[in-house]
Amino acid sequence: MTITLSPAAARSLWLLEWRRLVRTPRALALAAVYVAFGLIEPLVTRYQNQLLRTVSHGVRIQLPPPAAPQALGAYTSQVATIGLVVVVAIAASSLTFDTRHGLAVFLRSRATVTQLVGPRFAASAAAAALAYLLGTLAAWYETSLLIGPLPAGRVLAGMACGVAYLAFAVALTVLAASVARATIGATGIALAVLLLIPVAGAIRVIGRWLPSSLVGAPAGLTGGAHPLSYYAPALIVTVVASGAIMAAGILRLRNREI
Amino acid sequence: MIAPHALPALLPVLALVAAIDAYCLVDLARAPSVRFAPKLVWVLVILLVSSPLGALIYLFAGRDRARPEHDGRDSGSRGPLAPPGPGEDLAGRVPPGPPALTTTALTRDYGGTGLFDVDLRIPRGSIYGLAGPNGAGKTTLLSLLAGLRHADSGTVSLAIPRHRVAVCPDVPEFDGWLAAREVVDLARSLAGPAASTSTSTSTSTSSLPPADAALAAAGLAGAATRRVAGFSRGMIQRLGLACALAGDPELLILDEPAAALDPAGRAELLALVAAMRGRRTVIFSSHILADVQRIADHVGILRDGRLLYQGPVRDLIDTYLQPRWLLRIAGDTAPVAAELAAQPWATVAAAGPGALRVDATSIEAGERGIPAVVAACGARQVSCEPADADLESAFLALTAASTPVSTGAGGQR
Numbered sequence: 145m146t147i148t149l150s151p152a153a154a155r156s157l158w159l160l161e162w163r164r165l166v167r168t169p170r171a172l173a174l175a176a177v178y179v180a181f182g183l184i185e186p187l188v189t190r191y192q193n194q195l196l197r198t199v200s201h202g203v204r205i206q207l208p209p210p211a212a213p214q215a216l217g218a219y220t221s222q223v224a225t226i227g228l229v230v231v232v233a234i235a236a237s238s239l240t241f242d243t244r245h246g247l248a249v250f251l252r253s254r255a256t257v258t259q260l261v262g263p264r265f266a267a268s269a270a271a272a273a274l275a276y277l278l279g280t281l282a283a284w285y286e287t288s289l290l291i292g293p294l295p296a297g298r299v300l301a302g303m304a305c306g307v308a309y310l311a312f313a314v315a316l317t318v319l320a321a322s323v324a325r326a327t328i329g330a331t332g333i334a335l336a337v338l339l340l341i342p343v344a345g346a347i348r349v350i351g352r353w354l355p356s357s358l359v360g361a362p363a364g365l366t367g368g369a370h371p372l373s374y375y376a377p378a379l380i381v382t383v384v385a386s387g388a389i390m391a392a393g394i395l396r397l398r399n400r401e402i
Numbered sequence: 403m404i405a406p407h408a409l410p411a412l413l414p415v416l417a418l419v420a421a422i423d424a425y426c427l428v429d430l431a432r433a434p435s436v437r438f439a440p441k442l443v444w445v446l447v448i449l450l451v452s453s454p455l456g457a458l459i460y461l462f463a464g465r466d467r468a469r470p471e472h473d474g475r476d477s478g479s480r481g482p483l484a485p486p487g488p489g490e491d492l493a494g495r496v497p498p499g500p501p502a503l504t505t506t507a508l509t510r511d512y513g514g515t516g517l518f519d520v521d522l523r524i525p526r527g528s529i530y531g532l533a534g535p536n537g538a539g540k541t542t543l544l545s546l547l548a549g550l551r552h553a554d555s556g557t558v559s560l561a562i563p564r565h566r567v568a569v570c571p572d573v574p575e576f577d578g579w580l581a582a583r584e585v586v587d588l589a590r591s592l593a594g595p596a597a598s599t600s601t602s603t604s605t606s607t608s609s610l611p612p613a614d615a616a617l618a619a620a621g622l623a624g625a626a627t628r629r630v631a632g633f634s635r636g637m638i639q640r641l642g643l644a645c646a647l648a649g650d651p652e653l654l655i656l657d658e659p660a661a662a663l664d665p666a667g668r669a670e671l672l673a674l675v676a677a678m679r680g681r682r683t684v685i686f687s688s689h690i691l692a693d694v695q696r697i698a699d700h701v702g703i704l705r706d707g708r709l710l711y712q713g714p715v716r717d718l719i720d721t722y723l724q725p726r727w728l729l730r731i732a733g734d735t736a737p738v739a740a741e742l743a744a745q746p747w748a749t750v751a752a753a754g755p756g757a758l759r760v761d762a763t764s765i766e767a768g769e770r771g772i773p774a775v776v777a778a779c780g781a782r783q784v785s786c787e788p789a790d791a792d793l794e795s796a797f798l799a800l801t802a803a804s805t806p807v808s809t810g811a812g813g814q815r
Binding site: 163167176290 | 410411412415422465548549551567568569573574575576579580584587588591593594649
C-alpha cells in the first residue's frame with residue numbers, strides 16, 4: 145500500500161512523538177535516571193572509603209584515592225545497564241504500534257511503516273541521547289568539583305561514542321518490535337541481544353569492532369587507556385549496523401499483517 | 403564527613419530529588435483519580451517515604467493512566483450525532499459511474515477458515531451492509547478491502563484513490579494522552595490534502611474548525627479537549643467515526659460501527675450513516691440484521707467465508723418472502739377462518755385475538771384469494787400484511803438453504 149504524506153502530515157507524526165515524550169513519564173524517566181546516576185556516581189566514588197568504613201564493621205578496607213576517570217567510568221557502567229533498560233523499554237513502547245489492533249488500524253491505514261517508524265526512532269534516540277548527555281554533563285560537573293578536572297575534548301568524544309551506542313540500541317529495538325508485537329516482548333528481545341553482544345566481545349579479535357565497546361569510551365578516553373582511533377572500528381560498525389537492522393525491522397514490519 | 407567544598411556537588415542531587423517530588427505532587431493534585439489509595443495517602447507516601455522513592459512509587463503505581471467510564475451512556479459532554487442536512491454537500495454528490503470497489507475471487511485461507519472466492523461489487527454512493535454470523539469472515543473481508551491484510555489469491559479493484567478510503571475498526575483505539583481534537587487533527591492531516599480543503603460535516607457545525615465539526619458530527623462536541631484515556635467505549639467508537647469522517651473519505655469502511663453504542667447512540671449513528679447515501683460509499687459490517695435492513699440499500703451475506711448473496715436488500719427479502727400473511731379482523735374471526743380453511747390454496751391458524759395466520763400455496767394465490775374470502779364473509783378487515791418479510795427471515799432462509807453465491811435482481815456479479 146503506497147501512501148504519500150504531505151509535509152503537514154509528516155509534521156503531525158513528529159508532533160505526536162513530541163507529545164508522547166512530554167505528556168507521559170517517558171522524558172522524565174529518562175532524564176531522571178541518567179541525571180540521577182550522573183549526580184550520584186561521582187559522589188559515591190569520591191566518598192567510597194568513608195562509605196566502606198560505615199559498613200565494614202571494624203574490618204579496615206582502604207581503597208586508593210579515586211581518579212576523575214574512575215567516577216565517569218562508574219557513571220557509564222551504571223547507565224549501560226539500568227539506563228539501557230529504560231531506553232529500550234521507552235523505545236519499544238512507541239515502536240510496538242501493532243500491539244493494540246485498533247490503534248494499528250488507525251495508524252497503518254493512514255501512513256506507511258517507514259513514515260511511522262522514522263519519527264518514533266528519531267524521537268526515542270534523541271531523547272535517550274539528550275538524557276545521556278545531561279547525565280554525563282552532571283557527572284562531569286560533580287567529578288570536577290569533588291575529584292578533579294576531566295579533559296574536555298576526550299569527554300566530548302566519549303559522549304559521542306555513547307550517543308552512537310544508544311542510537312544502535314534503539315535501532316535494534318525497531319527490529320525487536322518487528323519480531324514481537326507486545327512491548328514487553330520487544331523489550332526483552334532487544335535487551336537480550338544488547339546484553340549478549342558484550343559476551344561476544346570477550347573474543348579479543350572482534351571485541352574492538354562491536355558496538356558494546358563504545359559503552360566504555362568515556363572512561364577509556366579520559367583515562368588515557370585508548371586513543372579515539374581505538375573506537376573508530378566500533379563506531380563504523382555501529383553506524384552501519386544501525387542502518388541495516390533498522391531497514392530489516394522496517395521490512396519485517398511492512399510485511400506483517402494486522 | 404563531607405567537606406564544605408563538596409556542598410555545591412550535593413545541591414544538584416537535592417534539587418533533582420525535590421523536582422521529582424514536586425512533579426509528583428502537582429501531578430497528583432491535577433489527577434481526577436488515582437489508583438490503590440486515596441489522594442491524601444499518596445501525598446503522605448510522596449512526602450514521607452524516603453525521597454524520591456515515595457514519588458517513584460506514586461509514578462509507577464498510583465498514577466491512573468486510563469480512567470474509562472464504563473457506562474455506555476457517556477457523560478454530559480456527549481452530544482447527539484449530527485447527520486448532514488438534506489441540502490448539505492459533504493464532498494459533493496458522488497457522480498454515477500463504475501462501482502467504487504470490486505473484488506474478483508478474493509481468497510484468504512486460514513486453513514479451512516477464512517474467505518473464499520468472494521466477488522464483491524459495491525455500487526458507488528451506496529450503503530452496503532455486510533451481514534453474517536460471527537466468524538463468517540466479515541472482518542477478514544474488510545481488512546482485505548482496506549489493504550491491511552493480503553489475499554492469497556484474487557484481486558481488489560478500487561475505483562477511487564486509496565487515500566480517499568477511511569477505515570474504522572470495531573474497537574478503535576487511540577493514545578490515551580491525546581485530546582479528542584488532537585486525535586481527529588492527526589487523522590485529518592494524515593488523510594491528505596483532500597481533507598484539508600473539505601468543508602465541515604454538518605450544516606449546524608459549518609462555522610466550526612474541521613476537527614471540531616467532525617467531533618460534533620460524531621456527537622463529541624463537548625469532549626474535544628478531553629484526553630482519550632477518560633473516554634468510555636462508546637465515546638471511543640464515536641471518536642473512531644469522527645476520525646474517519648475528518649478525512650472526508652469517498653469510501654468509508656466501518657466494522658461493526660454500532661457495537662459499543664447504547665440504543666439511542668446506535669440509532670443516531672445509523673441515521674448519520676444513512677445520511678451519507680449518495681455522498682460517500684459506505685461498507686459496514688454488522689451481525690444485527692435490523693441495522694442492515696434499516697440503512698443499507700445493498701447487502702452481502704457471508705457465511706463460512708463464502709458470499710451467499712449480494713444485491714439490493716429489497717430483492718433479498720422478496721426472494722425469500724414466504725407466502726404467509728397475518729390477517730387481522732374486527733370482531734369474530736371464526737367465519738373467515740372456516741371459509742379460508744375450505745379453500746384448496748390456503749391453510750389457516752389462529753394467531754392471537756382477532757388475528758389469523760394464513761399460508762398460501764403461492765404469493766399470487768394469497769394476494770388474490772384473501773381479500774376475496776374476507777369480502778365474501780362480510781368481515782371487516784383491519785390489516786393484512788406479509789409475515790416474516792424482513793431481512794432476518796430472508797437471512798435465515800438463505801443460510802438454511804446453503805445456497806451458493808446468488809445475486810439479487812438489481813445486483814450484479
